[in-house]
Amino acid sequence: MSDARAEALKDQSMVIQKEMIAEHYERLARAPETGEPVVYTFVPGNLTELIRSFGCLPVLPEINALQSGMRGKSRDYITEAEKHGHSEDVCTYVKCDIGMAMAGNIGPTGTKLPKPDLLLLSYTGCYTFMKWFELLREQYDCPCVFLHVPYQGDGRIEPEHREYMVRQLREQVIPALERISGRRYDEEALRERLRLSVQAEDDLVWVLQSARNRPSPIDAYFGAVYYVGPIFSAFRGTPEGVAYYQALRREVQSRLDAGLGPVAPAGPMNEQKYRLVVEGPPNWTHFREFWQMFADEGAVVVASTYSKVGGTYDFGFRHDPDDPLGTLGDYCAGCYTNHNLPGRIDMLCQYLRDYDADGFLINSVKSCNSFSAGQLMILREVEKRTGLPGGFIESDLVDPRYFSAANIKNRLESYLQMVEARRGGGAREARAS
Numbered sequence: 166m167s168d169a170r171a172e173a174l175k176d177q178s179m180v181i182q183k184e185m186i187a188e189h190y191e192r193l194a195r196a197p198e199t200g201e202p203v204v205y206t207f208v209p210g211n212l213t214e215l216i217r218s219f220g221c222l223p224v225l226p227e228i229n230a231l232q233s234g235m236r237g238k239s240r241d242y243i244t245e246a247e248k249h250g251h252s253e254d255v256c257t258y259v260k261c262d263i264g265m266a267m268a269g270n271i272g273p274t275g276t277k278l279p280k281p282d283l284l285l286l287s288y289t290g291c292y293t294f295m296k297w298f299e300l301l302r303e304q305y306d307c308p309c310v311f312l313h314v315p316y317q318g319d320g321r322i323e324p325e326h327r328e329y330m331v332r333q334l335r336e337q338v339i340p341a342l343e344r345i346s347g348r349r350y351d352e353e354a355l356r357e358r359l360r361l362s363v364q365a366e367d368d369l370v371w372v373l374q375s376a377r378n379r380p381s382p383i384d385a386y387f388g389a390v391y392y393v394g395p396i397f398s399a400f401r402g403t404p405e406g407v408a409y410y411q412a413l414r415r416e417v418q419s420r421l422d423a424g425l426g427p428v429a430p431a432g433p434m435n436e437q438k439y440r441l442v443v444e445g446p447p448n449w450t451h452f453r454e455f456w457q458m459f460a461d462e463g464a465v466v467v468a469s470t471y472s473k474v475g476g477t478y479d480f481g482f483r484h485d486p487d488d489p490l491g492t493l494g495d496y497c498a499g500c501y502t503n504h505n506l507p508g509r510i511d512m513l514c515q516y517l518r519d520y521d522a523d524g525f526l527i528n529s530v531k532s533c534n535s536f537s538a539g540q541l542m543i544l545r546e547v548e549k550r551t552g553l554p555g556g557f558i559e560s561d562l563v564d565p566r567y568f569s570a571a572n573i574k575n576r577l578e579s580y581l582q583m584v585e586a587r588r589g590g591g592a593r594e595a596r597a598s
């Protein structure tokens with residue numbers, strides 16, 4: 166397909182998003198001159214509204230890594246990091262980021278990334294986060310502040326957990342932001358940003374839940390990674406973020422009105438033979454090829470857990486402007502990988518039921534223990550509880566060495582044959598029981 170045709174087939178929202186991202190990276194590149202302070206932080210548990218209320222600009226290293234993966238740059242970065250002693254077992258987001266820094270810290274859109282003025286480590290259960298920022302702290306010799314988010318070991322957050330997070334925000338995170346920005350904490354400015362977050366969150370949830378329709382007007386895994394992009398990264402609590410989600414909602418509404426499916430890499434996906442739920446992050450180095458394998462089989466994803474890694478809004482959470490710091494704590498604790506395994510199983514079972522899916526598939530990525538540990542147990546348990554067939558494929562986030570197209574295609578085809586064979590039989594009985 167020619168580039169012009171591929172561009173023409175793109176959703177308008179993708180084009181808007183591309184421009185938003187490019188502008189953000191350009192603003193980051195100018196930060197050393199404009200003096201806007203730069204805060205590096207992670208997607209799960211990101212405190213974008215708070216960061217921006219101090220006039221700081223967020224940088225999300227995982228987003229840089231996945232963008233580098235999508236743009237074919239991660240292989241060289243990973244090789245570079247491995248040459249410098251980072252083991253093959255290390256999460257490839259980390260190696261991609263370290264390799265990018267070694268190669269001059271040119272971001273995925275081709276502009277230079279500024280050094281951090283602060284590393285803000287919201288710890289939502291991934292030990293790698295700590296090691297990653299230790300390396301960056303050494304490299305940039307800058308301050309690092311730690312927000313410890315308690316894991317939902319018992320499946321809920323207790324009042325004392327919440328108080329513990331609010332205390333850390335007041336006593337550590339806010340003073341650190343005050344120091345680098347030279348501004349006092351302004352709670353009203355934070356509230357205003359949280360009001361904008363709620364608008365975007367409402368529209369995002371509407372978009373994700375549109376997949377309950379037949380045909381689904383969205384792909385809730387491959388398409389949804391674009392849809393969650395702004396809200397999981399630099400744009401939650403911004404007018405641009407609100408405008409993006411309004412435009413996205415209009416776009417999805419018009420497909421719904423016309424009875425159309427989403428636009429997959431090779432074209433519209435209006436014929437939908439299978440409705441699937443997917444657990445686990447996607448592979449980024451072969452993202453379009455991976456998506457097209459599903460589209461070629463007529464398999465649309467109607468719900469996914471990865472699209473909740475930066476917030477589980479579809480279960481009702483919204484940022485609360487009336488309780489600005491408490492709500493940030495709730496947000497951090499509610500990110501998907503901060504849920505325990507029974508909670509993740511419940512979520513998958515609920516998706517299968519609410520979205521009337523034919524089955525579920527796990528993409529187990531080599532890099533990420535936060536996601537992958539326990540996935541085989543999840544597979545067995547969800548199958549047992551729903552009677553629906555589960556499938557298991559393996560790849561990686563941004564290391565192309567772990568993407569075997571033939572292998573994945575084979576497994577996907579056999580899985581869909583199993584769905585076909587079991588359709589209407591045992592699964593329905595189990596669902597009815």
Ligand code: SF4
Nearest residue numbers: 256291293533534535
């Ligand atoms: S191990 Fe998983 S959660 Fe942790 S940094 Fe890597 S991708 Fe992110």
